[in-house]
Amino acid sequence: MKKSLMALGSVLMLGGVASAQKVAFEEYTLENGLHVILHQDKSAPVVITSVMYHVGAKDENPERTGFAHFFEHLLFEGTKNIGRGEWFKIVSGNGGTNNANTSDDRTYYFEVFPSNNLELGLWMESERLLHPVINQIGVDTQNEVVKEEKRLRVDNQPYGNLFSAVKENMFKKHPYRWAPIGSMEHLDAATLEEFQAFNKKFYVPNNAVLVVAGDIEYDQTIKWVKQYFGSIPKGTTDLKKTVFTEDPITSPIKATYEDPNIQLPMLVTAYRTPSMKTRDAKVLDMISSVLSDGKSSRLYKKIVDQKKMALEIGAFNYSQEDYGVYFIFGLPMAPTTLEGLTKEIDEEITKLQTELISEKDFQKLQNKFENRYVNSNASIEGIAENLATYYLLYGDVNLINTENEIYQSITREEIRDAAKKYLNPNQRLILDYVPAKDKAQN
CATH class of the missing domain: 3.30.830.10 (Metalloenzyme, LuxS/M16 peptidase-like)
Incomplete structure (x- = not known):
């Protein structure tokens, strides 16, 4: 009987945990197409400001692979109001951390700050979207950074090319056939104008979702979101995704x-x-x-x-x-x-x-x-x-x-x-x- 009661108690506790994990959120869309999702959690005085863009390696020109991942680095170079090399200093100087990552399907940027720096996080992400500085010195600098990352994580890493070796054989039509790290030769051959055009096409509010989560007040957050993101122009390029259909694999x-x-x-x-x-x-x-x-x-x-x-x-x-x-x-x-x-x-x-x-x-x-x-x-x-x-x-x-x-x-x-x-x-x-x-x- 005691074991039965203990088992029942465990089931009830598990149900309680699952129920407690329900995530409450509010979502809405600004006039420029930016989707906004807010989640309040006052368990700790921390807030995260993040933007995910619907652009990844699959959106690249087959002759210019690596662009999406390159931008994950390039857009930390600076903006009109954030000097070159100052991004990380501002974040760490205000008790925060930040990072970004890229996949075949999307690119994601985020900052984690003490909650009293929520406005700072929103301003910084709006700067990345509205005023990025994309110049030759930034491209040249990040080109070397990406090359070193490829050497360390792929070229000199045991089994580092496993995904690439599989993808290039599994996909013949779909852009999944190349890896997000891309080709260094393609990046070397790219012009500054090509990088600027990629930014203009994909880094627009109607191709992104802003998530603000943590110790926030909804009314104040909504006000700041409108203040910093509401005036950013909507992108004008057609962002409809191309559909690539692979033939079925019928023989090994x-x-x-x-x-x-x-x-x-x-x-x-x-x-x-x-x-x-x-x-x-x-x-x-x-x-x-x-x-x-x-x-x-x-x-x-x-x-x-x-x-x-x-x-x-x-x-x-x-x-x-x-x-x-x-x-x-x-x-x-x-x-x-x-x-x-x-x-x-x-x-x-x-x-x-x-x-x-x-x-x-x-x-x-x-x-x-x-x-x-x-x-x-x-x-x-x-x-x-x-x-x-x-x-x-x-x-x-x-x-x-x-x-x-x-x-x-x-x-x-x-x-x-x-x-x-x-x-x-x-x-x-x-x-x-x-x-x-x-x-x-x-």
Whole structure:
């Protein structure tokens, strides 16, 4: 009886946590098209001001890749009213932090300040939008910064070109075929006018969402938003996204990539999957958890722990706005070959396609995703980025409150059926990611 009461108490506590995670927000759109989302949280005297722009690597000219990521750096150079090199000094001097990041689909900038500097954060983001200084000295400076980042994070990083090697084989028509870091040759060849035109086209209020979250007062925040952003002109360029449709993969794609920074080959199998906005994308998230999330997962337990055929194994669904890629990778342990490792992985996928996972494993899976949901909204920074993402890429801000319900409604049958639909041998890339030949001979 005591154990039953304790179990009931745990369930009630879990329900309380999930309920407490409901995120209240207000949203509206300025006349210039800027969408605004406000979230009040007075648990700490902190505020985040953030802007997400609907521009990423997929919006680039194929002969000028890397522009979206380049702007993530370039737009910290300064503005008409913020001197060159002063941005970071202003932020740190007022007790704040800031950062930015770029994906194939969007670019995101944010500052975290003590709440008494909310107006400063809004002014700075409005300056970035209204008065950026894009000149040759800034372009030349950031060109070197981006080159160094590519050397450190990609070129000289073991397995650093994994995503690029997969994407260039998985996509033939869609701009997802190149990585956000882009081509240094393309950046070198670009003119100042091309950078200025990219800014004029994409960095406009009607291509962005402003999220203000934290210790705020709604009335005052609305007043400041209008004051600093309301007069910014709406963009005049057509921002309609081009639709790229890939032909279905109906026979295996085989490719090899040689990496001079590795000693151990890696097996990679990859499957093209649907947009992150689909229910199937969420089912595939759950499948990746079944296969490789933790030491009790199927692939790890069988291939790494029991058979000791690999040093590492993993699976994940890389969801994006238009398409996704489902990755399965492994580092085989001698004498296991890449072919032998593929065979073992395929056996586990076949089980998913033909057998329902157990009720016990299914409950464990649901608990994991419940926990992920709670953790994703555990910080004000996480909430702000989620609000921006759900609006800009999903078209539904309230998914921040309802997405977990979708995961919890997924059935064991759907998991089996999605594995059948997307994870078939004739629908995949098999990539041998191996040491460079000259390195292997040394």
